[in-house]
Amino acid sequence: MIEKTISGQDALPNISDAERIFAELLTGLAAAQPGFPLAQLKTFVDQEFAQIKHVLHGISLLGQCPDSINAALICRGEKMSIAIMAGVLEARGHNVTVIDPVEKLLAVGHYLESTVDIAESTRRIAASRIPADHMVLMAGFTAGNEKGELVVLGRNGSDYSAAVLAACLRADCCEIWTDVDGVYTCDPRQVPDARLLKSMSYQEAMELSYFGAKVLHPRTITPIAQFQIPCLIKNTGNPQAPGTLIGASRDEDELPVKGISNLNNMAMFSVSGPGMKGMVGMAARVFAAMSRARISVVLITQSSSEYSISFCVPQSDCVRAERAMQEEFYLELKKAYWSRWR
Template sequence: MRVLKFGGTSVANAERFLRVADILESNARQGQVATVLSAPAKITNHLVAMIEKTIGGQDALPNISDAERIFAELLQGLAEAQPGFPLVQLKAFVEQEFAQIKHVLHGISLLGQCPDSINAALICRGEKLSIAIMAGLLEARGHHVTVIDPVEKLLAVGHYLESTVDIAESTRRIAASKIPSDPYDPDGGFTAGNEKGELVVLGRNGSDYSAAVLAACLRADCCEIWTDVDGVYTCDPRQVPDARLLKSMSYQEAMELSYFGAKVLHPRTISPIAQFQIPCLIKNTGNPQAPGTLIGASTDEDGLPVKGISNLNNMAMFSVSGPGMKGMVGMAARVFAAMSRNGISVVLITQSSSEYSISFCVPQGDCLRARRALEEEFYLELKEELLEPLSIQERLAVISVVGDGMRTLRGISAKFFAALARANINIVAIAQGSSERSISVVVDNDDATTGVRVVHQMLFNTDQVIELFLIGVGGVGGALLEQVKRQQEWLKKKHIDLRVCGIANSKALLTNVHGLNLENWQAELNEAKEPFNLGASDPSGERVSPAEPGDCRLYLEPGGCRSVRGLPARRLPCGHTEQKGQHLVDGLLSPAASGGEQIASQVPVRYQRGGGAAGYRKPAEPAERGRRTATFLRHSLRFAVLYFR
């Protein structure tokens, strides 16, 4: 028995539904398959918006119409692609479900509120419809299908909107029901039933948890999570284009990474399968041939001491301190009991060895409730000045480095902190788990993406990455691009990754964080529609002096405003533009070739007045026209800006 879970993006339209059916058929040839399906992409968000708008007296009809359209297009597409698809029956079923949704929304509008039990029953309708559609599709292909009702078979305890499954009792229920040995057993993700037989949900994005629970109850051979990426990466590829795909990781590593913000898995997914030593395979619905990432008891195919870097943004840190903390038994317990009573999740905890203060992080959205809870709990202590006024720092982020190998390998923490220091990123707080497989730091929210990038560069990349932004592509600039194009492959063999990530002339701007294709940059620049303006004036309001014809300046950003070795602006000797281009390449690469330190930057747009050496100073907020350029530069690891006039 294998349990396969497919997320919302995997069943977003008819084409993807058909692909999922193909994957199920392929797996069913090897044995019985149980399937957990999410609602099609955007459906659950629409359902939540319907409830919120109805409570607020707003019109929910646009969301209803969009959701109905998604299902109508889905059914029509499947009917056209699959002979025998039960379009009429499923269309009637969808219409019936939406009629019930509208009826319930009318009741909510009269009440002006939505009880949690009703909320749970509404937001899971997308999963219910996904299961019905998939069952119809598989039956149209001639397969026998048994639909498992999670409300009957899975017992959950807790809140209507955030329940936890009782695996022991659920296992007994499933065993007693004697599910037929049909090759396909679809199950709606994200739902279960309580002791009263009422429907409850397992939390938003809880379909992963549903699959893990079902795998545990069935004692499955494997639990497969099918999503829209090839597996688990060393960090979010959207933040770091060079993120590596991991072949394997342990249960503990996966649990730590998901808890600290990795999006591939729901944080509660690992516990049920780890309890019964069931391997979990992360696969890509759009690329079934990819091997994916295997999560198991002890797997280290990658040979990496650190398996991943993750970050949680939009956090707030509270510090409770004062003489009343020292030597007083139970103060920490009171702090966290106050958070628990108010349903506030504590992400990170750190305490001074003197017992004078204790600090912890909570989601930014819970900041006000957390403050009120602490002020109520410690009202007398604050009044009598046994405790200092609460210290609250907002707009923070938690960056975590995770890996089983950190327990035995020295120097990981040193590299972690050194990378942040070189990027001029201040560390607000530090915490390390007793297992020694993770270490976390708290930084400013604006530094999170840069922090993840520079730490990843330090821990995972052996190549020296230099990202080039070229302003002016005339004779010398064009020659430089030609030289870079010729030498890129050779440089990679020397572990120097030179990327041209931005090109601009007086009319247009062309950027790509992964590096531009230098084979057709001229055509792409000519077609670029975004205007570029180096700045009619610098941030102080002064006019920028143009450089003299033939003059070129090389700017190497040394990580914020720190004074680090860089390349000075230089006037090139007279000669052929090809020689000038090669001269620039040689100069640009000299620090990297000589083993210069890796430089991380958090760079706004820089302006250079003609006639002087390159100056490093942090300007005010860039003009709107240059905002995209500023954002682009801000996330660079090491960035050179060349300006030709």
């Protein structure tokens, strides 16, 4: 919706569709659950959509969307969903504490991709003194920076939020409910006889996810691995499936090769030439250039002769990566220290 608004298109049909979906959801829950606070939640949801429309109108006038506004918009679904979930649980007689992630999770980084400070967030949540008999709810994907501004946690931010909350609460287990039965030996869409893995270690999960497995993002694994919290991957649409348990150690009864993953839509940059021989800090400069451009380097390798270096970035970042390299190595290119650049 943001992109459409910036380009001058009308995003109201998309908003109307979302409003209809939420209205049907609230009506259905009210019919199924006695005591569900329909009027209260309908007012809340209507106010949220009114705010969305107001902000989008401002974006259309400006012709641009600052990252801080972008972050505040793209997390609205999580905010509304958590309020609805709290309404359902309270109607069923449960005691519920809703944690505001903007207040309780301190994050550092960019508005659209921040990383949570586990230690400070743990202290803030502990200070809330949540009663032991309360169910804890928290909207995923969001946190707050040092200024108290809302930020989002980037790709797979909701799973990352679950892992962060598990770490802050020192939970016995973190369950991630997704749309697949668990982690497979390879992508079942590409390999029909792929097998569901019963268990795997944190390190195995980290490696598979980093190199293309879509079930978990590597950042999700870091908090649970740090505090040795088991993580169970389950399927919302097939709850009877056993899932995959990620823990501190691997199952010794399983085969030594855990799985195969692949990365699609990657771009490789290769530079070579005699002028690179003995050039100190080449890899460091590549990483620094990509970091300034906010591009993640997936793989980097250097030939044993030191005459060439290659690295991979997502295809979507190809143009920005090339521009960043040209800026970083302007003098080397001008003086033809490199014989090839591709």
